Amino acid sequence: MKKKILAAILTAAMTIGMVGCGSTSSSDNGNNSASNTEASSNELTVWCWDATFNIPAMEEAEKIYQKDHPDVNVNVVETSWEDIQTKLTTAATSGQTDTLPDIILMNDTALLNNVKNYPDLFADLSDSGIDFSKFASYKTAIGTVDGKNYNVPFDSGVTALYIRTDVIGEAGYSIDDFTDITWSKFIELGEDVLAKTGKPLLSAQAGGPDLLIAMLRSAGDSMFDEDGNPNFAGNDVVAEAVEDYETMVDKGILVEVNDWDQYIGTINNGTVASVINGCWITSTIQAQEDQSGDWGVTTMPRLDNAPNATNYSNNGGAGWMVMNDSPNKDLAIDFLKNTFASSTELYDTILPTTGAVATYLPAAESDAYSQENEFFGGDKIYEKFANYGAEVPAITLGQYWEEAKSALGTALTQIQQGQDIQEALKEADDTVSFAMSE
């Protein structure tokens, strides 16, 4: 008898447990399948990844759209970029496109490879009525494949040098000493700051060549040449950037860490005195409220010898894409058209909270861009970003960007371990050509 009661209790417990699982998973994943049902045709599901940045931006867009369309809801599902890519690949190759949401945020560097590999997966927005001429031209160029517009450009990845004014002040410098300088000057200043304050200037993820690619881009150079071939060996710009990078590592001006969390840690814990990255890093820096007033923003250093060297570059940035098979495709396009592609009000609202610097040109004319930011000592940082953005050299992105990036990261590590620069770069060339020969 006792056993029977026990069994009954256990069964009940398990059933409740299962119901519990069912309800949680339906709130997580159910929205994917929900997009197929009649009842939810007014709900748009969106995948994007940054809780301090593009997620709040999308939520603001929802509020703005709801003013005219009160019955439409946006369901934002936080999904890391790697997961979005994996899920896209899986859904596209298996033909299970109903597992995808209505709108995704796509990294600029991955757009070409996804559109080329899955031509029918994304909605062609060319005839949607969206005015693409209102976006920064380099951003629309990224979203245009074979003459068709595939994305609504979102944020800029224009790079800047973020620097701890209190630390360099201790070493006797001001932000002007770091403005519009070359890398050799930056290294010289870095040595002095390190000697006087014990703080290295920069940090980077070991084997992650983001900074190196930003250095290349600042001189109008890319990992691919105009014909789309890998562009490492025999390229003086690459060699110079690698040498500068290695010098900084050797002198202790640049500390390498093993993953992204540690990288963020070096910034927020005050391990390093400066950051060079896309302007989307602003929200991460601002998250450390006790450092308010200690940071300044200026241009990144330029290469000394490269012919087209500038102090401006770009790292990252993304755009919104609509899935072609989405049952709410028209609603999704209309939503983007009335928010990210036309509402300056939206960009004004999200700028102070998220620091999302738009590539929608009319937004840059608004007053929000000239506001002073207390965290950065009252500086008008958004105006600066908008000005820097206008100077970024346009470069060729390639379909094999990810492969090239990982090959360059490998080469960088090999060079640090003592391999000859040209030999390692040749090997990187070979690796990319091999991947392209599939």
Next chain:
Amino acid sequence: MKTKKRKIMGWTFVIPASIMIVIFNFVPMIQSFILSLKRGSGTNMIFTGFSNYKRMFQDKIFKMTLSNTFIYLILEVAIMLVMAMFLASLLNDKRLKGKWFFRLAIFLPCTTSLVSYSIIFRSLFSVDGFINTILTNLHLIASPINWLGNTWTARIVIVLALLWRWTGYNMIFFLAALQNIDSSIYEAAVVDGANAFQKFTKITIPMLRPTILLTAIMSTNGTLQLFDESMNITNGGPANTSMTISHYIYNLSFAGNPNFGYASAISYVVFILVAILAFIQMKVGDEK
């Protein structure tokens, strides 16, 4: 009549499971073999025969990941099985007190999730991590070691993680097998004047042979398909020198331009390797 009825009964019990195995195991295996004969990326695939298999011979990263995987295999399986056997015979001692506690403590790691323990190992061995703090405070090293940034230390961290995770699991098999060895054999050996070492090498190991074979095949299979540790502890770095084959297969499929045909071809190579190694082990282990 009765036997026929019984036969039908038996088949009805077996058939549902068999159909499931065919649908969820064998069909995908055949499909992936067909896929491995195709070329192209994404959804644009064309049939090209064995070109993917030829491609492997020119692929430096594949060769690197293959040798990495064999380094893990040789180091890890050998050390782990010896340790598991040693721990099992210690814990099988009748005079030992608090046996349940030690067994539990050694077995517990293998109930943890692969991803979460990998992340913990990564943070333990980071430059400003726990291990470096301990070693510097004990004055064993002057400055922190970048464990995950150097080829061999990164590989050693992965082997250590594997040992921590799997030794207890294998120990349980040895414990079970040890308890089946009749204690009278040991008593007879003692009467004959055997010491503890001789008892271990002359009685325990031969009696454990089937279990050694089982655990060796299981660990070989597991190590050749190693993925989580490579992905989460080192992310394959530095310069791909700690990346496993499975991790490379994942990268080919999901990072950058998907090349499923080539990825399937490599997974077939892993399949063949497991089969060959298991065959050799069975030949060596089964002397009869």
